[in-house]
Amino acid sequence: MAGMRPVFYVSDGTGITAETIGHSLLTQFTDTRFVTDRIPFVDSVERAREVAEKIRLAGETHGVRAVVINSCMDGDVGAALAESGALMLDVFAPFIEPLERELEQTRQRHIGRAHGLVDFDTYHRRINAMNFALTHDDGQSVDYAEADLILVAVSRAGKTPTCVYLALHYGIRAANYPLTEEDLEHDRLPPRLRQHRGKLFGLTIDPVRLQQIRQERRPNSRYAQFETCKREVAAAEAMFRAERIPTLSTTHTSIEEISSKVLTTLGIHREMF
Amino acid sequence: MAGMRPVFYVSDGTGITAETIGHSLLTQFTDTRFVTDRIPFVDSVERAREVAEKIRLAGETHGVRAVVINSCMDGDVGAALAESGALMLDVFAPFIEPLERELEQTRQRHIGRAHGLVDFDTYHRRINAMNFALTHDDGQSVDYAEADLILVAVSRAGKTPTCVYLALHYGIRAANYPLTEEDLEHDRLPPRLRQHRGKLFGLTIDPVRLQQIRQERRPNSRYAQFETCKREVAAAEAMFRAERIPTLSTTHTSIEEISSKVLTTLGIHREMF
Structure with a gap:
């Protein structure tokens, strides 16, 4: 397992957005071998704590901290995941504030909306x-x-x-x-x-x-x-x-x-x- | 067309990554109506200039500047797109530097790698x-x-x-x-x-x-x-x-x-x- 970097795609929905962007990012780093796992439907702080423990253990097993590509919309869930000690990359956070400013409105919090309930x-x-x-x-x-x-x-x-x-x-x-x-x-x-x-x-x-x-x-x-x-x-x-x-x-x-x-x-x- | 905000998903590959994350972001802003367009295979500065002109015109037509969700890996292409005056949201930029630091390597530049050539x-x-x-x-x-x-x-x-x-x-x-x-x-x-x-x-x-x-x-x-x-x-x-x-x-x-x-x-x- 030496030289493998654990990566987790964590989402409050299907994890498709997190995995899509994460996959694109990882292909830019060819000197590292990644072992990836998708953890969908993380929609509560309690569940996030369980997941954080799993992520922490993966880091221990591989002797190097994990990378988390996080698409959970809830900040408390993100904070609980960060307890794992992993490098946290939040796929939405960098874009929310510029969009809020540009559109002059505060975002709604639709958990799992992206690929969720459908009409x-x-x-x-x-x-x-x-x-x-x-x-x-x-x-x-x-x-x-x-x-x-x-x-x-x-x-x-x-x-x-x-x-x-x-x-x-x-x-x-x-x-x-x-x-x-x-x-x-x-x-x-x-x-x-x-x-x-x-x-x-x-x-x-x-x-x-x-x-x-x-x-x-x-x-x-x-x-x-x-x-x-x-x-x-x-x-x-x-x-x-x-x-x-x-x-x-x-x-x-x-x-x-x-x-x-x-x-x-x-x-x-x-x-x- | 009043009240519509033009959004462009611009990519050097298929545009799937840009559209996936962009779609998730836009669902968080329910007070605005968006009119979206995907522009794939923008892989040269020359092509980016043409696209920038199209984006600028869309802003003019709608009376409000466009939003660009950009997944082009090349910085020069991104700079050419920014000439459109649109709000630029680069889906990879915020994550490259933290990953480079964490993985202790410089990223490779594989244009369109994410959904591109396949084995x-x-x-x-x-x-x-x-x-x-x-x-x-x-x-x-x-x-x-x-x-x-x-x-x-x-x-x-x-x-x-x-x-x-x-x-x-x-x-x-x-x-x-x-x-x-x-x-x-x-x-x-x-x-x-x-x-x-x-x-x-x-x-x-x-x-x-x-x-x-x-x-x-x-x-x-x-x-x-x-x-x-x-x-x-x-x-x-x-x-x-x-x-x-x-x-x-x-x-x-x-x-x-x-x-x-x-x-x-x-x-x-x-x-x-």
Whole structure:
């Protein structure tokens, strides 16, 4: 355990905000190895005292004090956590005062509000978008007219996870169109897509990577052969170029980054949930 | 547009970190209405100058200066953004120096690292978990032995979105088991679930809400009748109690919160992607 620095994401809600910013911060320090733990729903001083003891013990075990990324809104809870002796980084504190001054009001204290109670409309929009993504996956029961956007790609290039992410986090109705061998014999858009040109975004992928993914799915099939992957990817890329469809390679790109680029390129503005 | 305060989430990556913390901060100020925009991939001073001009104009339009939640790591980019005259809130700046002191090292500058380039293993784990969630949705082709956890509930109580969220963000292999009418005639666990007791988590829901959701899906069906919803929910809750399955109501709970509570309750520790 030597050389490991314990890090705790502590929150009165889910801990997602604390973990998101904490993760970004830690990636800036590559000389240290971190062992991280998320402790959500710390919403009372009593619970904070228990958690502080756990944090103190982790410091003892690792021979170095812990780092706490704290997103609890209540100052008393924060003070109880600080009893652990850890380095306390409070993700909201530095911004509250400048905002209070700028907006000329005192903040409300909504514990766990960020990802907490939800209204029915929001929930409904997310779920409907997700159902849309799942029922329009791989060309099933397609009504592209209802789609906010349509991802076009060969099989296993990353369409489904991107569609689901867009639905879950932005409430976007994302359909996808899997390019078939027949589609790929032509350099033209498949007829069903032509009337939706403004909604199209092409995904591509390194054929070597595609071959790995397909091999895992259907080992030693023709579908998974490198020659098949190479031919399909080349044909898809040629079609995207000929039809001027905006395109992104998913090979080294996270789902978050693909999603963000698709929205920016198509000019779709939505708040994250 | 009077009374609206423009807010920009500006990032050298996807903007997810900036929007996550910014959203949490804004929920603390309920007297102001905000109009928000995310501007990702601002990775040069030149691009930052264009963005600053856009931000300045938004302030002019709304008659009040904008707020910028900035997660760009590069100081020169931040300085160019500040030329907009907006209130600048830099989400990383307050924490870098204390961390540098604590860890006794200077931070690396990895632009867009947080949600940027990904290694194949991570991507693979997410995608495999997601495929698992989708192919194990609603009791299809079930191999519960491979599941990290199994959500149990009546139809439309929130199993699928939670499974997909757990897969996408934690790489968790989450299966789900839809309770059938036959299952609900008994107060006992369905036989197929008995050997996986430690992996089970029950979701429940207010019958009124359930009725709304089902009504939208299959209008005026027996499935969507209030009496059906009420009976199914009561039977499911009785079974969870009798079998001591941990349970959560999804009625007023976000997908993030459900996911976090499921993991905490089952003692599953995973880092978020």
